[in-house]
Amino acid sequence: MGLGPSIKMTTLHHFRCPVTAVLSREENLEFPGIIVDGVSEVCDDKIYTAKRVADIAEAMRADAAIVAIDGWGNHHVDFINVIEQLGLRGIPSVGLSYVGLQGRLVCSNSYVDCVVDFNKSESGYESCVVGQNNLTDMDAVKAVALLKNKLKKAGKAVTSEDFGENRTLRRLTRKAFQINEVRFGERTAISRGGILTIRKGIEKSIAAAEPRIQDIKVNIVQPGEHDFFVNSNLDYAPIACKVRGELGEGVTYLLSGVTVMLTGVEENSGFQPSNIGSSEGILKEHVVLDEAGTPGSTDILLHVDILFQEGEGRTAEGIMAGHRSADLIVQEIRKEMQSLDNLPYIREEYRDVAKPGKRKVILVKIVSGLGNMYDTAMFPYEPGGFLGAHNMMTSGNIPYVITPNQCRDGAIHSLL
Template identity: 35%
Template sequence: MFKISMANAKSVTVEMPEKYMEAIERLKKREKEIKKENLKVLPREEVIRELKIREFLVKDVKISDNTKICNNTLFIDSSLTRESLKINQLVKKVTFDVIYPENRDIYTNTIMDIIPIMAKVDGKIGEGITHILDGVVVFLTGTDEEGKQIAEFGSSHGILKDKVAFNMPGTPKTKDIILRIDVVIEKGTGMERRGPLAAHQVADFILDRIREELKKLAPEEAVKTHIFKDVRRKGMPKVLIVKELGGQGAMHEKIIMPSEPGGVRGGKSIIDLGNVPIILTPNEVKDGGIHSVT
């Protein structure tokens, strides 16, 4: 350490040992290193896959003599109720009707599923392009031949408006139109795996006819387009979300990775897979890769 005091100086020369100069240079260098270490380096992102979901608005649903989507209206061929009887020998009767928001004060059988109408236009579940209808949702309900509720768990049969918490995650919006598919299956099979599965196969068959039309809609007709990316950030912590799926029988079964979002065909039962851990990407889950068939 040294101290200099001056008054009215015209010229000053300061000399110090070389070791002090070296210490000052080291201090300056260390200060630069500290600043560099404190800089936030953004991780390099690598997009693994991309999912694009296009929404198409439906303002009305009508039962007709053919299936098509035209002028924001979904038309459904009434003959599908007869054709769907061929899907599974356990199915004895199939009906469907349209329930408007103002008409929900009606009786319903067990609500086995609430299914969005979605279709893969390009790619497989979790990537590519998916089309979805906004403003309409499918309810799958049913009984067996003796009138016993299918896979009844939680007493979901009753007055519709009292059995569904509308406008909540996983449920229809208050203004959605409901296409209700009601299935009657062979007596005594409602609490077995094969009974509820048969009902879901019927719904999937009917929805496949709608999906064929949904895939034809032009991108410019979409009211919204969402893009989801599966991103890998090198150097950052890996995050794994654990979701427990029920796989115990007729009332607790899940279909994993069906051919169509929220479908049955092409998927694997979590029970048949042995209830083992399965890894899905975030976009596979967003795209309907897990279908509860309770």
């Protein structure tokens, strides 16, 4: 028991995190930050990290928390422990989890009194369709509404009363450049009219440098042309780069209308990398489009397909090699993005705001942390990237604290 294709939170899902978006829109709540907690394998470690999450929440002076997880079964032990430790410190919480029929809680305690089930399947069971049981904006809205009610019952009612002037702590500017066409050419470039050209053979030197990878194929998939076989999904990710500042502040450029799709398979055996269910098959039958963690129905897909050496699709090193290879391909695009300011774009502003006197609500993200195809990497060099990131497992799953803007600026990369 762990995590299947339909509920996994891809890199794109964290980049567009519905809970972060909903909490940031709440005028009468302060959203000071996010605690990212990795799922541990050993029970003692699960308890240890849960206590550290609660310590951090208390230090942040959190009035309440939303606790979200994308796994089930054994992973619910981490989920339950975090909710309990928060409760012991007087911090009420609302959980967000896939439950359905298959993912019912394997344990509980008196503090687990409100969990929003984001199962969308009529059968109540996990599926091999990426995005089918994703946490959505509506799930996040429900969780926030329920949490407000819990705060009211605890004598900490949310109020619109003005206690002082709000203060902007960090500002993130995102400029989105629309891509209308992706094609292969002699060199990687982005030109007027929203044309992204990918250098032919961009993957060859990358594959040759990775001993755990036999081959890499790069394809361009047009919107609606999804009636073909794909190997198991390893990730969906944005194409974005920092132009100024660190993750969570400054200026980020984003290509809209195009999404990276990473898939993979082992040679010889044909093993499809996965945790508890692979998603290979006809693409249109194995993804729900227009979800937070999946491409839009009008998106062009930059499809990077990894052929792993036999056995390497089952190792942490092999999976990381696949993600590293995809990011190196995207890195060549990012270099061209640095000079895009002369092209039309849509500007978006995001602010982390301190709100004097308002109830502080934090988000706890319980993420993959067991290695192989079930891990998470934090703080890559580039938004949504992998290069330079630190894995939760090798970090001992000690919780990270990130700002809302760091989350929406791609500080979390899923190795799923």
